[in-house]
Amino acid sequence: QEDNFKNVISHAKEYGYVFQSSEIYDGLSAVYDYAQNGVELKKNIREYWWKAMVQMNENIVGLDSAIFMHPTTWKASGHVDAFNDPLIDNKDSKKRYRADVLIEDHVAKIEAKIEKEVSKAAKRFGDAFDQEQFEATNPRVLRYKEEADTIMKRMAGSLEKEDLQDVKNLIEELGIACPLSGSKNWTDVKQFNLMFGTKLGASAESAMDLYLRPETAQGIFVNFLNVQKTGRMKIPFGIAQVGKAFRNEIVARQFIFRMREFEQMEMQFFIKPGTQGEWYETWKERRMKWHLSLGIGEENYRFHDHEKLAHYADAAADIEFRFPFGLKELEGIHSRTDFDLGRHEEFSGKKLQYFDPETQESYVPYVIETSIGLDRMFLAVFSNALQEETLENGSTRTVLKLPAVLAPTKVAILPLVKKDGLPEVAMQLLEELQWDFNVTYDEKDAVGRRYRRQDAVGTPFCVTVDHQTLEDNTVTLRYRDSMEQIRIPMSEVAAKVAGEVDM
Numbered sequence: 001q002e003d004n005f006k007n008v009i010s011h012a013k014e015y016g017y018v019f020q021s022s023e024i025y026d027g028l029s030a031v032y033d034y035a036q037n038g039v040e041l042k043k044n045i046r047e048y049w050w051k052a053m054v055q056m057n058e059n060i061v062g063l064d065s066a067i068f069m070h071p072t073t074w075k076a077s078g079h080v081d082a083f084n085d086p087l088i089d090n091k092d093s094k095k096r097y098r099a100d101v102l103i104e105d106h107v108a109k110i111e112a113k114i115e116k117e118v119s120k121a122a123k124r125f126g127d128a129f130d131q132e133q134f135e136a137t138n139p140r141v142l143r144y145k146e147e148a149d150t151i152m153k154r155m156a157g158s159l160e161k162e163d164l165q166d167v168k169n170l171i172e173e174l175g176i177a178c179p180l181s182g183s184k185n186w187t188d189v190k191q192f193n194l195m196f197g198t199k200l201g202a203s204a205e206s207a208m209d210l211y212l213r214p215e216t217a218q219g220i221f222v223n224f225l226n227v228q229k230t231g232r233m234k235i236p237f238g239i240a241q242v243g244k245a246f247r248n249e250i251v252a253r254q255f256i257f258r259m260r261e262f263e264q265m266e267m268q269f270f271i272k273p274g275t276q277g278e279w280y281e282t283w284k285e286r287r288m289k290w291h292l293s294l295g296i297g298e299e300n301y302r303f304h305d306h307e308k309l310a311h312y313a314d315a316a317a318d319i320e321f322r323f324p325f326g327l328k329e330l331e332g333i334h335s336r337t338d339f340d341l342g343r344h345e346e347f348s349g350k351k352l353q354y355f356d357p358e359t360q361e362s363y364v365p366y367v368i369e370t371s372i373g374l375d376r377m378f379l380a381v382f383s384n385a386l387q388e389e390t391l392e393n394g395s396t397r398t399v400l401k402l403p404a405v406l407a408p409t410k411v412a413i414l415p416l417v418k419k420d421g422l423p424e425v426a427m428q429l430l431e432e433l434q435w436d437f438n439v440t441y442d443e444k445d446a447v448g449r450r451y452r453r454q455d456a457v458g459t460p461f462c463v464t465v466d467h468q469t470l471e472d473n474t475v476t477l478r479y480r481d482s483m484e485q486i487r488i489p490m491s492e493v494a495a496k497v498a499g500e501v502d503m
């Protein structure tokens with residue numbers, strides 16, 4: 001698993017997807033740059049989301065609000081007081097950890113024991129194995145489950161009550177050691193705010209303290225009435241936005257899974273109070289459908305319903321994805337009630353109410369939120385696509401099986417040889433296709449090597465121009481995943497590719 005993840009990171013660098021930020025200065029921790037192919041994949045994911053959310057929904061519109069917001073925004077939203085991580089230092093290694101993550105990692109080890117029991121039993125029973133039944137009855141599994149559950153409940157409870165001493169007690173009782181040094185010599189647990197602060201204004205006296213936004217959602221809430229009125233929107237309606245967010249993350253060691261600067265794709269759906277149960281279920285279902293439409297495999301996703309709810313929510317679930325390091329949150333769907341609009345009313349002194357023309361009533365709408373990290377989605381798509389395949393002749397190939405709609409380059413055009421007028425014909429085809437798709441041209445090395453290069457970078461189609469092309473205007477179209485090759489008229493390439501890569 002760990003090797004898998006290392007491969008993902010090195011492949012992302014080698015093929016121009018993701019670089020460490022400021023690499024020549026040894027990088028900046030948990031900050032990354034998207035390279036020539038990464039920027040295209042990221043753009044395609046963003047567009048795929050935007051199309052599904054904004055273009056395909058009559059009642060959802062877009063927004064691009066500023067990263068800087070009035071500082072009172074973050075008082076109202078609760079981020080100044082409650083957007084904290086509980087941190088603990090190890091006195092010997094001087095390393096800092098998130099206390100909740102240390103405990104979760106401990107629980108993950110217990111869960112791994114359950115999985116081991118299950119796979120042992122699966123082998124023993126063969127076809128007759130009923131996993132659900134086994135997990136519900138096997139005494140050892142039940143004991144592990146109870147142990148994991150008790151720990152998680154106690155941690156959630158203590159964090160909720162802000163009982164940081166008990167969080168420390170729990171770490172000590174469980175005998176959790178510093179992953180680096182093995183030492184169990186811990187400091188007290190302290191809350192640490194995740195927002196980055198900065199200043200607006202020139203002189204020290206008049207400067208105003210600002211925060212870099214830790215989520216895009218608040219830009220939507222403060223614009224709610226402007227959009228509703230100018231767009232003459234009727235409830236239910238949504239506002240969608242994609243943009244940068246910043247968090248001073250402490251545990252930032254999982255590549256682009258957890259970054260200090262990242263991008264979110266969020267949609268806030270405004271509804272009538274009392275209808276949140278239905279809309280929450282609807283959006284859970286719609287968002288899962290969106291994921292499955294990419295064909296990445298149902299078995300890689302699962303819902304995780306939250307027991308411990310954030311201060312603003314009356315229901316919340318994550319869509320988890322099977323990353324190379326395990327099942328982890330990819331997207332959140334939250335029923336936020338009227339918490340945000342209500343707080344902004346309170347702090348701004350302005351009414352943020354919707355007038356319902358049918359019932360002639362005014363009310364503060366409830367909100368269902370869908371929130372997904374663009375970078376995290378990138379990692380999901382990329383890590384799942386990267387595969388080592390053994391071919392029939394025993395050789396292996398590295399192939400990046402990105403969904404064709406998301407691939408950075410759709411077609412590579414390859415003249416079989418660098419002479420006899422083949423490059424000219426190939427360039428002509430390139431010019432024909434280039435308005436509609438990202439196309440690339442490659443004439444270096446043997447054609448087999450060029451195919452492998454395109455496989456590794458994720459290009460779904462290669463078109464080869466050869467001597468026969470000069471006679472009958474046909475070319476070879478090669479499919480990345482099946483490696484199948486077909487002969488088609490050059491004039492049909494555009495339509496063939498469009499059929500597979502259109503969103």
Ligand code: ATP
Pocket residue numbers: 215247249256257258259260262263264329330331332371372373374375376377
């Ligand atoms: P986590 O528990 O992983 O810290 P969260 O519950 O704080 O995430 P939300 O505040 O609900 O996350 O943010 C919504 C989405 O934004 C997440 O599902 C994730 O995809 C993305 N996200 C949050 N924090 C980061 C980060 N530091 N780097 C990359 N993506 C992030």
